[in-house]
Each structure stands twice: as structure tokens, then as C-alpha cells.
Amino acid sequence: MSGDMPHPAARVVMNSGEISRALRRVAHEILERNKGPEGVVLMGIPSRGVPLARRLADSLSEIEDVTIPVGALDVTMHRDDLRRQPTRMIARTLVPSGGIDDKIVVLVDDVLYSGRTIRAALEALSDLGRPRAVQLAVLVDRGHRELPIRADFVGKNLPTATAERVHVRLSESDAEADEVRISGGDR
Amino acid sequence: MIGRHLLSSADLDRHDIETLLETAASMHDVQRRDVKKLPTLRGRTIINLFFEDSTRTRSSFEIAGKWMSADTINISAKGSSTSKGESLRDTVRTITAMSVDALVIRHSASGACHQAAQWVDASVINAGDGTHEHPTQALLDAYTLRHRLGNLEGKHVVIVGDLTHSRVFRSNVITLGTLGARVTVVAPPTLMPSGIGDWSRRDGFATRWELDDVLYGDDPPDALMMLRVQRERMSGGYFPTAREYTVGYGLTRDRLDRLYAVSPDLPILHPGPMNRGLEISAEAADATSSVILDQVSAGVAVRMAVLYHLLSGDPQQHSQGVSGQDLDRGAA
Missing domain, CATH: 3.40.50.1370 (Aspartate/ornithine carbamoyltransferase)
Structure with a gap:
């Protein structure tokens, strides 16, 4: 809907170079925090968390020369706003072959906003198994949390007004060049 | 929508x-x-x-x-x-x-x-x-078929049995037709609903009386769905004896062997409950390509x-x- 229409007043806050540098830094931070890649599993939240998780996994393999398991975690059926929105499409959940029990699961999403998606993700995750630890990596943290949730790894902190909208575009999912834009508000 | x-x-x-x-x-x-x-x-x-x-x-x-x-x-x-x-x-x-x-x-x-x-x-x-x-039955049949056959566009699905009393058949010709499958329905004349001619022209499915002609003809089935023959219909004069129905329209062991000689993976569907030995033989119901339990799941x-x-x-x-x-x- 509005997310697919180029907004006249949109301004670019991250270009493709900045996105890839941020992801590489996040990959380093994940390794640093967990003292290496041992037990790390990346779970992307559809739709754009999934390609971001794959990119992070590629960076991790480049740095450490290991293969990091990547999965997808659909949270739709755990959302608390299903009755407030039109019916949402459901994406597939893919658990990596090694499972998530006793692993360090890093949830990956594009934008952290109210925190409600992540709450739903934590619940969805507990139906799949019991990780040793769960961490959160996001490309953009735009603030305005409604729940006690914070990200462990942030590509870019982006102060925004609630009236503004953040648009993430990735070549894998949008057939567009990588870009983060802000539109709306009074700027 | x-x-x-x-x-x-x-x-x-x-x-x-x-x-x-x-x-x-x-x-x-x-x-x-x-x-x-x-x-x-x-x-x-x-x-x-x-x-x-x-x-x-x-x-x-x-x-x-x-x-x-x-x-x-x-x-x-x-x-x-x-x-x-x-x-x-x-x-x-x-x-x-x-x-x-x-x-x-x-x-x-x-x-x-x-x-x-x-x-x-x-x-x-x-x-x-x-x-x-019975729309959810048609959806689960389509789901099962897509799982086995992929895209149903152009696939030939043959439905056999008591069409007159079957809501499964009615929903299936609509749903499978919407998905682009070619449907042929087979039944003895007494179990064809009246007016099926107009209806088959509208919804684009074929009607036939001879099962063997359909199964072994030029256009063999990609999937075969057997419908239940309701025993309570037996008294209605729709067919003389159960034996006669099985010989003409049942998926017997002989028919199964002949089908398997050509296409050993042919999905066999049945909406249940089955009358083993009447419209479907035990061999067919339990055959390796039977998807009857997949349908339930x-x-x-x-x-x-x-x-x-x-x-x-x-x-x-x-x-x-x-x-x-x-x-x-x-x-x-």
C-alpha cells in the first residue's frame, strides 16, 4: 500500500553502501558478544528479516569460515493486532536442520519500532524449542517502543516522529536497490 | 476475495x-x-x-x-x-x-x-x-493434489462414482476447474445428475460412462478420485447389485495393476469413509500412491x-x- 508508493517527500537515510557496512559491523558484534560463531543460529522475520539474516550469515561465514544456520520465523499467528488490521498473509517458518534447542538464536528484522513484532517472535520461538539465549539484530531502530524490548545489535539508530514512516528496500525482496527512506511527518 | x-x-x-x-x-x-x-x-x-x-x-x-x-x-x-x-x-x-x-x-x-x-x-x-x-473437502483435495502434482494447470483429474448424491464432486469440479485442471467425471447413467450436460459445458468438465475407456484411453489420468457409493442408495434402483457396480466402476485390483503398469505414482484419492471392496479395493486403498490419509491430514x-x-x-x-x-x- 503506502509502502510501495514512492513518497514525494521521502529522504534517503541509508544507501546500499551504508547498509552493507552496517551489516558487516553487526556481524562482527554478534561474534564478539558470543565469543565466536559457536551455536549461533539466525532466524529472519519475514519478509525483509529473511534476506537480512542471509546477508548476516554470509558476512559471518566470511569472517569465521564457518556456515551459520539460517531460518525464517513467521510471527503472524502470534500477533496481538490481528483484529485491528485486515487479514494478513502468513509466511513459512523454516527451522534450520539443527533445530534451535540450546542454540543462541539471533532474531533478525528490518525495523524495530513498537516491539510488538518481537514479542510475537519470542512467543513463536518458544513453540519451536528452547534456545539457550535469544538476541535481536535490526537494521534500523526507530524508537517509540511500546514494550520492554531492546535490540542487541543495531545497524542504525534513527530518531523519528511517529507520523513518519520508515521504508526499507532490499534487492532480494523488492527488486530495487538497497535503501532506507523516511517519509511523512512535518519535515 | x-x-x-x-x-x-x-x-x-x-x-x-x-x-x-x-x-x-x-x-x-x-x-x-x-x-x-x-x-x-x-x-x-x-x-x-x-x-x-x-x-x-x-x-x-x-x-x-x-x-x-x-x-x-x-x-x-x-x-x-x-x-x-x-x-x-x-x-x-x-x-x-x-x-x-x-x-x-x-x-x-x-x-x-x-x-x-x-x-x-x-x-x-x-x-x-x-x-x-462441500467446499473445504474440495480445498483439501486440491491441496493434496498440488502437493503431489505441483501446479494443476492442465492436469487431468478423473472422478468416479455416485455423482448424483455427491457434494464432494460438485465442489471439486468447481475448485479444480478454477485451478485450471481438466476434470472428467465417470458414473453409470443412473448416477449422473439430471442436466449434467449443460452444467459440464458451463464449468468445462467432461462426462463419461465407461471407466476403462477413460483410464486406458489417449488421455490417461494424472490423478484418480473414487467417490463413496452410499449403501443406502442400493435400494433406490440405481444399480442392480454391488458386484455389478464394482465390475463396472470400482477401482479393483486388476484395474490398479493395469494403471500401475503405466503410471506407478498415480495419486488415488477418496473422500472417505471408504467401502472397501465396493468402489475401491483394499489393494488400491492401501497402495503406495494412495493419498487418502494425506487428504485427512x-x-x-x-x-x-x-x-x-x-x-x-x-x-x-x-x-x-x-x-x-x-x-x-x-x-x-
């Missing part, structure tokens, strides 16, 4: 069916987990109102609702106030006065669900009405998908046809 009710397979266009089947695939994943419970429909109430006997459809709807955390309650006509002479209208209005969100109805009268939908605010799902329709996933699409979402926006994905993900 998936509306508030699911009354007929004709309510669903190709996009709707594909949406439901994709959702069903996600729901099917859930069935393989240790924890088969989603909070999606928490606080919603679903009544299974069955005026006819049913085991698999009713339990399938019940499990589907429960796995999504809805409260599901079964009411069967036996022992209900219907047996005291209450009308359908009073029964459904009484039940929905208890603020239920969905009514899953099976009734012996064709059109009963359409009627009920006019009387209540709840979503009505047709779980089989008379000899009319798909039934739960498909019904979860239907309940999800009918019952989640803002009721005010339900009729506007917004997919919702971009509201959140495109612009967070």
Missing part, C-alpha cells in the same frame, strides 16, 4: 484458493511440531453444528479450531432441540445469540448453509449441505487456513480486500 462466509466453492476465485492453500502449507508445518498450538484465534468461539453424522469433517474442524486456540463446541442434531422439532432458523439464531464467531454447519438439506448465513452475524462455513457442496491444515482467513482481521475492513502485508512490513 475471501468473504465472511464460505458457503460454496464458487465463492473462491483462483487467487483466493491459492492464498488459502499457501496458508494451509504453513499450518501443515505446525502439525509436525511438538507444540501444535497457536494463539491466533484466542477468545473466539466456533460451533460445529452437525445435523448429519460425520467423524472426519467434524473432528477436523474441531482440531483446527483448537490448534488455533479458539473454543470449539460440537452440537449434533441427535440430542439437540432439533429432535424436539425446532426449526433450523431458531436453532442457528439461538446459538448465535450466545455471541459465537463462526458456525460450521452440516445439514442434509441443500442450501441450508446459505439460508443460515442470512439469519446470523457469525461467519458460516459449509461443511456439507445435502447433495450440494491436509483437512486439518486447510480448515485452519479457512478459519484464519474468515475469523482474523478487522471485521470492518474484511470486505475491502487489503492484503495487510505492506501495512506493517513495507513501512514500519
Whole structure:
């Protein structure tokens, strides 16, 4: 809907170079925090968390020369706003072959906003198994949390007004060049 | 556009069916987990109102609702106030006065669900009405077939059996036709519904009397669906003896061997309950390519998908046809 229409007043806050540098830094931070890649599993939240998780996994393999398991975690059926929105499409959940029990699961999403998606993700995750630890990596943290949730790894902190909208575009999912834009508000 | 009710397979266009089947695939994943419970429909109430006997459809709807955390309650006509002479209208209005969100109805009268939908605010799902329709059965058959055959466009599906009394057949020709499959229906002349000629021209399926000509002809089936022959029809003079029916239209061991010589992976479907030895032999029912139990398993996933699409979402926006994905993900 509005997310697919180029907004006249949109301004670019991250270009493709900045996105890839941020992801590489996040990959380093994940390794640093967990003292290496041992037990790390990346779970992307559809739709754009999934390609971001794959990119992070590629960076991790480049740095450490290991293969990091990547999965997808659909949270739709755990959302608390299903009755407030039109019916949402459901994406597939893919658990990596090694499972998530006793692993360090890093949830990956594009934008952290109210925190409600992540709450739903934590619940969805507990139906799949019991990780040793769960961490959160996001490309953009735009603030305005409604729940006690914070990200462990942030590509870019982006102060925004609630009236503004953040648009993430990735070549894998949008057939567009990588870009983060802000539109709306009074700027 | 998936509306508030699911009354007929004709309510669903190709996009709707594909949406439901994709959702069903996600729901099917859930069935393989240790924890088969989603909070999606928490606080919603679903009544299974069955005026006819049913085991698999009713339990399938019940499990589907429960796995999504809805409260599901079964009411069967036996022992209900219907047996005291209450009308359908009073029964459904009484039940929905208890603020239920969905009514899953099976009734012996064709059109009963359409009627009920006019009387209540709840979503009505047709779980089989008379000899009319059974849309969720057609969806689970399509799901099972797509799992085996991939895209159904151009695939040849042969449906054999008592067409006159089959709501499964009616819903299937619509749904499979919408998905682009070519359907041939086979039955003895006495079990062909009257007026099927006009109807087959409209919906684009073929009608034949000779099973062997269809099975071993120039256009062999990509899938074979055997329909139940209801033994209670036996007294109706539709065919002389059960033996005669089996010889002409049953999937016997001989027919199976001959089919397997050409296509050993041919999916064999049956909506159940089966009359082994009548319309389907034990060898065929238990054959390696039989997908009869896959159909049952798909039934739960498909019904979860239907309940999800009918019952989640803002009721005010339900009729506007917004997919919702971009509201959140495109612009967070």
C-alpha cells in the first residue's frame, strides 16, 4: 500500500553502501558478544528479516569460515493486532536442520519500532524449542517502543516522529536497490 | 476475495484458493511440531453444528479450531432441540445469540448453509449441505493434489462414482476447474445428475460412462478420485447389485495393476469413509500412491487456513480486500 508508493517527500537515510557496512559491523558484534560463531543460529522475520539474516550469515561465514544456520520465523499467528488490521498473509517458518534447542538464536528484522513484532517472535520461538539465549539484530531502530524490548545489535539508530514512516528496500525482496527512506511527518 | 462466509466453492476465485492453500502449507508445518498450538484465534468461539453424522469433517474442524486456540463446541442434531422439532432458523439464531464467531454447519438439506448465513452475524462455513457442496473437502483435495502434482494447470483429474448424491464432486469440479485442471467425471447413467450436460459445458468438465475407456484411453489420468457409493442408495434402483457396480466402476485390483503398469505414482484419492471392496479395493486403498490419509491430514491444515482467513482481521475492513502485508512490513 503506502509502502510501495514512492513518497514525494521521502529522504534517503541509508544507501546500499551504508547498509552493507552496517551489516558487516553487526556481524562482527554478534561474534564478539558470543565469543565466536559457536551455536549461533539466525532466524529472519519475514519478509525483509529473511534476506537480512542471509546477508548476516554470509558476512559471518566470511569472517569465521564457518556456515551459520539460517531460518525464517513467521510471527503472524502470534500477533496481538490481528483484529485491528485486515487479514494478513502468513509466511513459512523454516527451522534450520539443527533445530534451535540450546542454540543462541539471533532474531533478525528490518525495523524495530513498537516491539510488538518481537514479542510475537519470542512467543513463536518458544513453540519451536528452547534456545539457550535469544538476541535481536535490526537494521534500523526507530524508537517509540511500546514494550520492554531492546535490540542487541543495531545497524542504525534513527530518531523519528511517529507520523513518519520508515521504508526499507532490499534487492532480494523488492527488486530495487538497497535503501532506507523516511517519509511523512512535518519535515 | 475471501468473504465472511464460505458457503460454496464458487465463492473462491483462483487467487483466493491459492492464498488459502499457501496458508494451509504453513499450518501443515505446525502439525509436525511438538507444540501444535497457536494463539491466533484466542477468545473466539466456533460451533460445529452437525445435523448429519460425520467423524472426519467434524473432528477436523474441531482440531483446527483448537490448534488455533479458539473454543470449539460440537452440537449434533441427535440430542439437540432439533429432535424436539425446532426449526433450523431458531436453532442457528439461538446459538448465535450466545455471541459465537463462526458456525460450521452440516445439514442434509441443500442450501441450508446459505439460508443460515442470512439469519446470523457469525461467519458460516459449509461443511456439507445435502447433495450440494462441500467446499473445504474440495480445498483439501486440491491441496493434496498440488502437493503431489505441483501446479494443476492442465492436469487431468478423473472422478468416479455416485455423482448424483455427491457434494464432494460438485465442489471439486468447481475448485479444480478454477485451478485450471481438466476434470472428467465417470458414473453409470443412473448416477449422473439430471442436466449434467449443460452444467459440464458451463464449468468445462467432461462426462463419461465407461471407466476403462477413460483410464486406458489417449488421455490417461494424472490423478484418480473414487467417490463413496452410499449403501443406502442400493435400494433406490440405481444399480442392480454391488458386484455389478464394482465390475463396472470400482477401482479393483486388476484395474490398479493395469494403471500401475503405466503410471506407478498415480495419486488415488477418496473422500472417505471408504467401502472397501465396493468402489475401491483394499489393494488400491492401501497402495503406495494412495493419498487418502494425506487428504485427512491436509483437512486439518486447510480448515485452519479457512478459519484464519474468515475469523482474523478487522471485521470492518474484511470486505475491502487489503492484503495487510505492506501495512506493517513495507513501512514500519
